[in-house]
Amino acid sequence: MTNTPAQPMKEFEFIEWIRGQSHLDPAVVPVGPGDDTAVVMCGNEKVMITVDQLLDGVHFKLLEAGAKATGGKAMARSLSDVAAMAALPLGAVVSVALPKGMAREDAEDLYSGMRKVGEKFRCPIVGGDVGVWPGPLAIGVTIFARPAGIRPVLRSGAKVGDAICVTGSFGGAWKTTRHLKCIPRIHEARILASRHELRSMIDVSDGLASDLGHICKSSCVGAEINAAAVPIHADAKNDPSDPTGLRGALSDGEDYELLFTLPPNQAAALVGDQPLTVRVSRIGTIVAGEGMTLIRPDGQRESLAPRGWEHKT
Helix, strand or coil, rough: CCCCCCCCCCCCHHHHHHHHHHHCCCCCCEEECCCCEEEEECCCEEEEEEEEEEEEEECCCCCCCCCHHHHHHHHHHHHHHHHHHEEEEEEEEEEEEEEECHHHHHHHHHHHHHHHHHCCCCCCEEECCCEEEEEEEECCCCCCEECCCCCCCCCCHHHHHHCEEEEEECCHHHCHHHHHHHHCHHHHHHHHHHCCCCCCCEEEECCCCHHHHHHHHHHHHHHHHEECCCCEEEHHHHHHCCCCCHHHHHHHHCCCCEEEEHHHHHHHCCCCCCCCCCCEEEEEEEEEEEEEEECCCCCCCEECCCCCCCCCC
């Protein structure tokens, strides 16, 4: 530690710095930092790896959520990253720092919640580590996955003219218990990627505008979003300061839906796609240049900032 005044740390700036320090052999690591999973060659096979952590008071409130629901969210959150790459999970390793004094029953419920969600997606817990400390509950879930015949869908493949589509609806998840009950869209991602030319994809955890901004930055493109086309969840419409729920839908985060781009002639085929159990909506178009634009129902255009959740010190 230094005695000089500390510079505030912003999550995405720090991630960019880490990416700049990485000097990886693409023959061994075809996809490194910057996507929802890394891709590592193991012999002739691709292994996909992702890790996510959850902190009490940041991603959940243990006393309100309970240990079982907390464990379920921890597993689902990492599985959502696997879905964003259209992959299939192989197994998970879990690291937990239990708060000192946590009851054995609660610790077992935490594990049961993770195991139950993992079993739904054939993702067993195959190992991990347990510690106890005087701080709040912290959980880290690492998942190993495989492409299983489908090319991993990156954030960097969006092209000018692509349709921007999403599954589900957005906003207000943190204001209710919906963020604890998120469903990783692994099934939907596999169907979409096998039937259509998905050029880029991400799961929406930090916020629709924020995560679309990641695709735009990685793909060196801009985006136009039609406000009237954004599917807004009823949970987002309970805020008097945001009566339509649009602001919440764009920036609340914790929705864990898929955001993806594909050729416009393929977007129409997504509507009513029978094997899909979730609504798919086209919300905009990828355009040349930089930045994002929101088009209001009256035709008014305004700059759309990539607002959403970001860890800061």
